[in-house]
Amino acid sequence: MRGEPNENGAVVVAGTTVLAVGDFQKIKRDFLVNDFEIVDLGDGLIVPGWVNAHTHLEFSDIEKPLGFPGIKFTDWIRKIVQRRFQANSQESNTDSASSKSHAIESGLQESIQAGTRAIGEIATAPFDINDYTRLKAPIVTRCFLEQLGRDQAHYPHQESELTSFLSQNQPSHQTFKRGASPHAPYSVSDLLFNQIQTISRSAATPVAMHVAETVEERDLLESASGDFVDLLKEFGSWNPADYTGEMNILSILKRLAEAKHALVVHGNYLNEQELDLIASHPEKMSIAFCPRTHRFFKHAEYPLQKMLDRKLNICLGTDSRASNPDLNLFKEAQEVASSFPNLSPDTILEMATINGSRALGLPASIGTISADHHASLNFISHPEIPPPIRPTDWMFDEASQCKPVFKVESTI
Ligand SMILES: [Zn+2]
Structure with missing residues (x-):
């Protein structure tokens, strides 16, 4: 390297x-x-060892991706929400150890067996550090606590939850490091996003956010239209006044640029101006590309060349087993090699190792x-x-x- x-x-x-x-x-x-x-x-x-910059280990017990290749993203979200709801209600009916803990443990095992040295994990509350440290595995986790909520009345605890999570951060801990994750522009209110920004800035921790993942996300933010309107209506969180165009992808990126490290997850539909903004913060901002998840949703061609032209720090992620058959980062690298045959394997190797380490704010010894x-x-x-x-x-x-x-x- x-x-x-x-x-x-x-x-x-x-x-x-x-x-x-x-x-x-x-x-x-x-x-x-x-x-x-x-x-x-x-x-x-x-x-x-590989650096898997983006995954959600709580879904590691899913046998095959939810839905089918080319599923509409909002339909897939419905399936995820339904699954989480079922898992929560099953748990409250049994005394058995949490299925989430088991899923995380099996995801860690799978990652280690696939040669992964470090992961960028998106965790959800209730959070238990033992889920990640119990195995005493040779794997380093940058754990971003996911925050979502469009309506403060429904999610009153997000601010205190994140503050408490980050206050336990021990930067010297060998294998477990913390961060914050405002989930996505369609699931986080302006108010919550500001709170997360303030808290993570004062704790000097990295932030990861799903941004520009679908065309529909842009439709929602720029013209209050598209598939997300129905989804938000179903969830009882539709308020047209939230979508005046002020909170758009560019403004979100500008705010992410204020974090210590900001990991833009997916970025499938970033435009030239947005890519330029990321390029103007080379020390802070990175992009996580999840190649096989990208293929699962049949997105338009990934703007990889435009990112490389701007020398962005691009790393690779498996995303979760809800949209990918396994957590093997080597297979993601192979997918990049077959989709972009002109790309040098040396560049792909950097994306699969040292770039991920940089994106997650980990020492350079990880990925080399x-x-x-x-x-x-x-x-x-x-x-x-x-x-x-x-x-x-x-x-x-x-x-x-x-x-x-x-x-x-x-x-x-
Ligand atoms: Zn994700």
Whole structure:
């Protein structure tokens, strides 16, 4: 991640920590005197653990995406709301451990097995940190507490909930870090959005928000029309006076730019002006692209090239199992490679690792292979390594396979 690949390279690992990385012959001279065991992984690529910048682990027990490919987004939202309602009522009828805790745990397990080093998680209340730390897994979570509500009377506790969540932030905690997530422009009132901004600014924590995910979101914000009107009516939160055009995507982005780090999730339909605004805050603003979820909803072509032209920090996310069959970030990278064949695999590798780490406000040791840091490594192989093209050129081929190098039980 910090230069050209090391051909015939080696990584020295003691316990779960990287001691050195570099040329195999040099490493052999420096370390073999200490009785290090040599493990030859064969022909392939050693890359850093993945950073999955956007997911919702509470849906990790869903077997297949809700609805069908090309489902109308608002119909999918109806299915999500219905599922959450059913889960809540089931829970209140049983004494069994919370199904949400189980789903989160199984999502973490799945992520680790897929070679994920860090995740950008959207959590909902009631929140229990043990759901994330119980496994003592070698995975770092930036947990954004989701906030939604168009009508303060229905959601009176959001402000105090977030304040209390962020007040427990311990930036030095190795594996668990906090942030805030105003859900989306169609589900958050102006008032709540302001409150979230103020609270997260004073706590100096990152913010993540779903923005410009659908065309209908723009219809709602700019002309108080489209599919979201019916949805909001159904939920009893329709108030045409809220949609004067003042709270539009550009104004939302301007406000997100005030956060310590702002992660714009999806951004499928951002226009030139909005992309320029993000580009004018390169240190703070990032975009999470969720390629297979994008395909599931059959959105228009992702404006990836326009983002790359503006040098935006683009990272990858799986989103949840409610719109994706699994939580495997390597498959997202393969999806990008097949949808954008002219894109360099090196760029995709950055999107899948270090860019995510930057977007989530995590140390640069996450998303790179660095001495003195956790040995979260993946090995990519190919059943038939093509003749001498540059080794990384086949990295995200459809036939390539990725496996974590170490056993998943290792703890930090
Ligand atoms: Zn999402």
